[in-house]
Amino acid sequence: MNQTLSVLDPTSEDRSPEIQLSERIKGIEGSTIGLLDISKPRGDVFLNQLEKRLTEHGATVLRFMKPTFTKPAPVDLRYEISSKCDAVIEALAD
């Protein structure tokens, strides 16, 4: 006789809800773009350059910073970025 083995699922069995992506920006000009520094050394060097280029192309740039790169961004910061910006660039540099 064939014996089937039953085991218990070791995973969380959570299913992520499907999230609608926010509308993509049409172009850089006239958009407000957030730059999120994750607090790694020299991230500002990279972001300063990005800000310069984006501003040249007509974007309004807002700068944000995570308190530490070792932890996820606080929810208040994520909310602030989403309410003030059309798009965000999170930058990692070392």
Next chain:
Amino acid sequence: MAKHADGYELKDGISVVVNSECPTCQLTSDLLVELGTNGHVEIFSQDDPSFPTSAEWVHDDSELSFSWHNDVEAVPTLIRVVNGKEVERLAGWNRKEWERLLEMENLAPDLIDHKPGCGSLSVSPDRVDELEIKFGGRTFISRQVAIASLEDEMEAMHDRGWSDGLPVVPPTEARVNRMLAGTSRNSDDIVAIIPPNLAECSVEKVAINAVMAGCLPEYLPVVIACLEAICTDEFNMHGVLATTMGVGPIFIVSGPITERLGMNSGINVLGHGNRANSTIGRAVQLVLKNVGGGAPGGIDRATLGHMGKQGFCFAEAPSPWENLAEGFGFSSEQNTVTAFTGEGPRILVDQKSRNPESLARSLADGLRSTISTRMVLGMDAMLVISPEHLSRFTDAGWSRSQFIEKMTELLMVDTDEIIEGAGGIEDGIPSAFGGNQLPKFRPGGLLVVHAGGPAGLFSAIIGGWLNGAKGSDPVTKEITL
């Protein structure tokens, strides 16, 4: 015709539980037929409803419901019930006892006087888990995953992404049920919220992963304490998991429980070969991966990693100094787990120092290079000091605090040597910090654990990761059984 023993309630009179393969039941079968025929007993037969005969008063207990619910441990067992309450039970054959219980004389005079019975099927090791689940009301929240008869279960579990690369033990209901017996906590209690997916993790999910890791049930409370320690803001398991630096959670178990669980604090303490040491840390890693979703190459971004991420747990040896947990405010009699974020261990050799000052200098020399000689204050370290090295200090009467004080003094770093560009190396602290003396470790940043085999003039360093609010601090939790 035997009728099925659906009901397990004890009825007034005398019930006898038998098994046809038990020699004592066979010995007394003629007597049992006589007693049953005359209405003196009702019989519950565990394996053969026609044993000792087919009759109205022989009940089929092949489901073992009657035996399990009435805690029958041996066959034959006689249970006398008056007014719905059990007043006495006997196991095995003993003429005098049977005569007294049955209030009869001259029972089966041809039989020997007494003969012990056999084990009841309801307590047989290969049935007991199944019966506990069936009758004991154990329900599982987790879904059942059926593995087809043509599948190899080891491969099937690996294919589902449940393993850490090594084979895992199939978490059947019976095994998980047994594992849950290791804790007094309810199986649906939430142990912790597991990063990175912030998934609620029940005692049951911990038990499933502990089975897979190869734990014994008595290890489960330690696994739970480990998870409670790392899933805290202070420990910051999310960051430890996500960092590109090759560190992972390391667990040091202190207190009397280490001996009871047979944990290793001696020879090869940081190595393999001890079941508790090897599987407790592995179970935690499986929970992080399976429940929390922190898979290597996914959220776990370690550039290099280290072998200890397979599971790194060991026991602290008894010490003339205060133990690790005492340093965090616990007593040496408490059973605790301390979680520390660290790299793989590195050996420090000093085979010639005979006085404590010399050995302290030698150990400090090694500790100065922890993580990077250029780094001060930002990362902790654990020094695993072996018995022979420790004796250099204790023989000279040094206390733990004297040792730490000396190490702090020896580990002051001349910042001119570690600023950016010093010695032709670009890495270093900003040059504005030059011309100072800074301590290698923050206060309390050098953790000392006594462990290792009795012979050998070696100790080990386990370098840490970013400490404090921006990184990970060691966390100690008491183990609750």
